[in-house]
Amino acid sequence: MAARRELPKTLTGIRGFDEVTRGGLPTGRPTLVCGGPGSGKTLFALTFLVNGALQFEEPGVLLTFEENAEEMASDVASLGFDLPELIAAKKLAVDYVRVERAEIEETGEYDLEGLFVRLAYAIRTVGAKRVVLDTIESLFAGLKNDGILRAELRRLFSWLKDQGVTAIITGERGEGLLTRQGLEEYISDAVILLDHRVHDQVSTRRLRVVKYRGSHHGTNEYPFLIDAEGLSVLPVSSLALQHHAPLERVSSGVAQLDGMFGGKGYYRGSTILVSGAAGTGKTSLAAHFLDAACRRGERCLCFLFEESPQQLLRNMRSIGVDLEPWVTAGLLQFHADRPSRYGLETHLATMQNVVTAFRPTVTVIDPVTNLMTVGTSADVQAMLTRIIDHLKTENVTAMLASLTPGQYAVERIENISSLMDTWIILANEEVSGRHRRGLYVLKSRGMAHSNELREFVLTDAGLQVLDASGDPPARSRFESVPERWVEHAGV
């Protein structure tokens, strides 16, 4: 993974992070992980230790200065980290350091050799290759002599290098500094900044590799999330794109539409974007797709960000698509949520968890554009990339409905369109008092597909695409694809 001539690296086992840093943290060197309260520093460090012990046969030492260290152990237990068990198995040594300024009288010259002794003892006890100091800056509150402290910290970090351990030192974000006590001055090999902001009442976590001496690394801010499975970074630009591409086809649920894709429908495991203004028939197309999959006995998941499941069931029944039996049969599951209810990372986590738990072969997100109100477009793109990546990995065929504000405007989705295998555009036209619906396959990777703009109707027997050689007056208005439909498409 690491390029030649780069420094040796130690995998953290944190999803995404090892990709962003091309292999993890610098082996045998200390890394500073800093951020504000609640930014996930401690969890990051603990994950590094626990993964080391469980996945990489690298025992670890946790030297913690936090007052609520025991509480922390029970907090991480919810993520499946059983610290007491690791300690019993000699894969982890934990030393809780307490400094009570009130108890201590300072009477002359001293050093922090006691800390070194404890750390060395803990490292020896388990044969540690990984060390975490969380948060050593607490010492500044406990001891008065800053001069001694700084000199000793400098000595400590170089001593850690001599021990050959890969270390994480956490630091609290300070005013105008990465850490309150300017630890970044002492730890110059790698610095990682974690950030937890709340924007428009929506929280987003981000991670940035500020510095990584002697190594290439992604310099972006990466969204990361903390969910039931721990911490993961979303390395948008570094996804490996190694999904296998099945040749199997699945029906769209509309025979004439399958016909436009060479008679066979979509590729299984592909991602289909259906975009159009309100009322153009996106949900109807999705309902047909779900219905067809359920008829084949496949499990389908439908995320709703606008309508309730009841509304959708009722509306679809009016065009002759009854999805209710599939819900009853347990083949179809709905998940309706307001986009504004959580931050992006929570939506992502929830969606991934639901997909993992339900194991669908088909997933619909309607409308995906409503999620775009939650974060900035870069965040949303990062999240969608991650979802699509996840779905593709699981070989799930996904249909994303995209609500475009105007008749033809597609710019809102241009940033995700490149992720899509198939893009279908729907539009309404008013022609001499008659409401007409158009459907156009803008692209469909890896297959021959129709380039015609086709008219379709919603009947009480479902969505029906009209014959391409339909009645001439209807064709006259729809004879070519409006330039505006494709000008932003970037395909």
Next chain:
Amino acid sequence: MPEFERVSRIAAADAQTYELRLYVAGQTPKSVLALANLRQICEEHLQGRYEIEVIDLVENPQLAQGDQILALPTLVRRLPEPIKKIIGDLSNTERVLVGLDLRVRT
């Protein structure tokens, strides 16, 4: 702490035996100086009613955790209670006496 309470505690401590533990890491100039300073202070102020135990963490590193030792040298007053910690080479006699509750903080 109110002055009265403080003084009465010192008076009570006056009659008690002092159990002192000095943590060091090997024979360093600071540890040698600290032990010498400690002996002198005890002889002057606690004659006949003190015990000094020197713990070398180079030999017994596992003992550092129990008394929460970070700085060295550290003098721990184990008795009389409460436990007190005095760090440094003990060259500031005034502060050592205050730390041991043998003198009121001024």
